[in-house]
Amino acid sequence: MKAENKHSKIITAATKVFAKKGFFTARISDIAKEAKVADGTIYLYFNNKYDILLSVFEEGVGKILGKTQKLLAANDDPVEMLRIYVIEHLTAMRKNKNLAEVIQIELRQTNKVIKQYRDKxxxxxxxxxxxxxxxxxxxxxxxxxxxxxxxxxxxxGALDEVSRVWNVTLETHYTVEEVADQVLTIFLRGIMVANN
Incomplete structure (x- = not known):
């Protein structure tokens, strides 16, 4: 297996393990087992659990960021641009519930180093x-x-809370579009100029 495939496999496994067991409870051996690699293989790609968590976060958010920026570049209507952002975010969080769990919960509970990284x-x-x-x-x-x-x-904050409800309490009877419309309707009424 190529190195980049193993790296990707470990990231996917770690995302699942962190979401299921929690960052502090999860062990490197749990990640290795999920990725179907030897424990020592993990250390060929990552220094420790924090390093894995940062990579999970960076790669997950990086993909969403890249796709969203590409879609926004082709638009010049600020209302439509907000809609694109909202839909892309909600779609990504609903599609990858493990990543959503890691972003929403784990990165709020870890140490100061992670929080500083997350903020950046x-x-x-x-x-x-x-x-x-x-x-x-x-x-x-x-x-x-x-x-x-x-x-x-x-x-x-509204998007984060909606994603948390979807992923934690499994209230999935709303579509991404329905949720996006509700969030945007409430938000836009507060920021739109009256005659628009």
Whole structure:
């Protein structure tokens, strides 16, 4: 098996194990067993469990980030851009429930090093919302008295909570589109200029 395939296999296995057992309870041997590799193989690719967790996070968010940026580049309507972001995020979280679990729960509970890393990486991902809101303000679509950074946290917080409900309590009777419409309707009513 090629090195990149083993690396990817370990990341997939670790995501599943962390989501199921929790980061602190999970052992390297659990990840190795899930990946169907020897325990020592893990250390050829990663220094420790924290290193694996960072890689899970970086690769998972990196894929969502890349796809979202590509879709946004082809659009210049700030409302539609927010819709794209929301749908892409919700789709990714629903599609990979293990990754969603790791992002939502594990990265809130780990040590300061991970939290600092998460903030740095997440700021790039959530920063897209800030940029869209600023763009909408420049175009006169969104209210000028709205703080883009605070609005970003409000919108992402709503998305995070919806994803948590889907993945933790298994309330899956809403489609991605239905949830996106609800979140956006509530959010946009607060930030749109009155005549739009």
């Amino acid at each position: 990486k997440f700021s790039e991902y959530t920063g897209i919302i800030t940029t869209i809101i600023q763009f909408g303000q420049e175009k006169g679509v969104f209210r000028s008295d709205i703080h883009p950074d605070l609005s970003k946290r409000i919108l992402f």
